[in-house]
Each structure stands twice: as C-alpha cells, then as structure tokens.
Amino acid sequence: METKDEQVRFDDMPERIRALPKDHRGYPVPYFVAWPNGKPDHRIMDRAKLWPAMEKKLCWICGQKLGAYLAFPVGPMCVLNRNISEPPSHLECARFAVKACPFLAIPAKARRDKNLPPDIEAPAGIGLKRNPGITAIWICKEYQSSLLPNGLLFQLGEPIGAEWYYEGRPASREEVETWIESGLPSLLAIAKTDGPVALLALRQMLHIARGLLPAK
Ligand SMILES: [Zn+2]
Structure with a gap:
C-alpha cells in the first residue's frame, strides 16, 4: 500500500488534514478512524464518534466544524439509493480523501476486509458489496438520519452538485454510466421486492443521478 504514487498524493494535503494525527507511516489519521489497542486502523470506523460528529456538526474526516456545504464521498449505488x-x-x-485513497473515505470496503478484528459489524442499511472503483462526492446542505437495528443510517439531501472520480482521478461520463448500469439490476431487484412505490422512487433517483453525471 505504501507506493510512491500514494506518497505523491499526500503532498498536497489541505490544512485541516495536515492538523490530524499521523500513523506510523506518516499517513494522516481521519477523525472517524478507530484506535483499537491505541493504534489507528484506517479500515475501522469508530461508531462512538458518530453522535458527536452529528451533534456538533463536525467533519467526519478532519473532525473540525463544518460549513454550510456538506460533502459525502459515496459509491455510485449510494447516489441512487441515497443511503450512507x-x-x-x-x-x-x-476531495483529499477520494484522491489520496478511495478507501480512506469509505472504510471496511471489499478490498481491505481481510484481517479485520472479529467484532466489526457490517454498516447499517443494505450494502451492495462490490469494490466501488467509481466514487462520487455528493454535495448538499442537509441530510437526514435514521436509527436501524444495526446502527445509524444517513440519507443524502437534495444535491447541489456532484464530483466523480475513478480511483482517485476525475471520472469520465462513460465510466460513471457503465458503473451505474452494472449496479442497476441489483437495485432494481431490491426495488421490485419492495413494490411499485420503491420502483418509482428508484426511477426518480436515477433521473436525478443522470443530471449529476460529468459533462459529455
Ligand atoms: Zn474536514
């Protein structure tokens, strides 16, 4: 994981990221990261930080106060179901998290599930377990949260815009369309089981998502 390429990407750190503690490799340790046995593990989200982050409106990555615009790094399917x-x-x-390491922003994704401590639970909601490849940054001014039996789930608010990345670099429209098309059958299957309202909602989400794709 410690490639030359990653070192280069860490060079242009925003001020707030620079203020974060560092791990033994010198990598910044985001606010959300858990420290089991006093050592940070970038793959594990510390659930105890969810409530303070929400209540005090803190950035999930740097832990500092948020402004009016809220950014959610999400996989392409989250753009459709709006759950995160x-x-x-x-x-x-x-932006830094997505460029520096697509998995920094989305812990415990498929690629690094190996050797996780046994007490790590799956995130709340229905996760479609595939390596995202494409990551979007959803930008909005508000969000909702709901409490599910296995944890908190957040719903993205109405989008002001979105940015798309493919493994850290800006993604083309074709790349994003390909990913959406490939994930659509599984979302359609879930919506069909849930009934016509869910299908209609998915169609509407798809329409909105298409309006947010990178320009041709
Ligand atoms: Zn921040």
Whole structure:
C-alpha cells in the first residue's frame, strides 16, 4: 500500500488534514478512524464518534466544524439509493480523501476486509458489496438520519452538485454510466421486492443521478 504514487498524493494535503494525527507511516489519521489497542486502523470506523460528529456538526474526516456545504464521498449505488452509513465532511477534505485513497473515505470496503478484528459489524442499511472503483462526492446542505437495528443510517439531501472520480482521478461520463448500469439490476431487484412505490422512487433517483453525471 505504501507506493510512491500514494506518497505523491499526500503532498498536497489541505490544512485541516495536515492538523490530524499521523500513523506510523506518516499517513494522516481521519477523525472517524478507530484506535483499537491505541493504534489507528484506517479500515475501522469508530461508531462512538458518530453522535458527536452529528451533534456538533463536525467533519467526519478532519473532525473540525463544518460549513454550510456538506460533502459525502459515496459509491455510485449510494447516489441512487441515497443511503450512507457515515455523516458528512468538508468538500476539501472529501476531495483529499477520494484522491489520496478511495478507501480512506469509505472504510471496511471489499478490498481491505481481510484481517479485520472479529467484532466489526457490517454498516447499517443494505450494502451492495462490490469494490466501488467509481466514487462520487455528493454535495448538499442537509441530510437526514435514521436509527436501524444495526446502527445509524444517513440519507443524502437534495444535491447541489456532484464530483466523480475513478480511483482517485476525475471520472469520465462513460465510466460513471457503465458503473451505474452494472449496479442497476441489483437495485432494481431490491426495488421490485419492495413494490411499485420503491420502483418509482428508484426511477426518480436515477433521473436525478443522470443530471449529476460529468459533462459529455
Ligand atoms: Zn474536514
């Protein structure tokens, strides 16, 4: 994981990221990261920080106060179902996380599930377990949260805009469309089981998402 490429990407850290503690490799440790046995594990989200982040309106990545704009780094399917298991960040912090490491912003994703401590639970909601490849930064001014039996789930507010990345670099419209199309059958299957209202909602989400795609 410690490639030359990653070192280069860490060079242009925003001020707020620079203020974070560092791990033994010198990598910044985001606010959300858990410290089991006094050592940070970037793959694990510390659920105890969810409530303070929400209540005090803190950035999930740098832990500092949020402004009016809320940024959510999300996988392409979250753009359609609008559900995410983590609260928002500064746009600047989200951009850094997505560029520095697509998995920094979305812990415990498929690629690094190996060797996780056994007490790690799956995030709340229905996660479609596939390596995202494409990451979007959803930008909005508000969000909702709901308490599910296995944790908190957040719903993205009406979008002001979105930025799209493919493994850290800006994604093309074609790349995003391909990813959405490939994930659509599983979302359609879930919506069909849930009934016509869910299907209608999915169609509407799809329409909105298409309006947020990178320009042709
Ligand atoms: Zn921040």
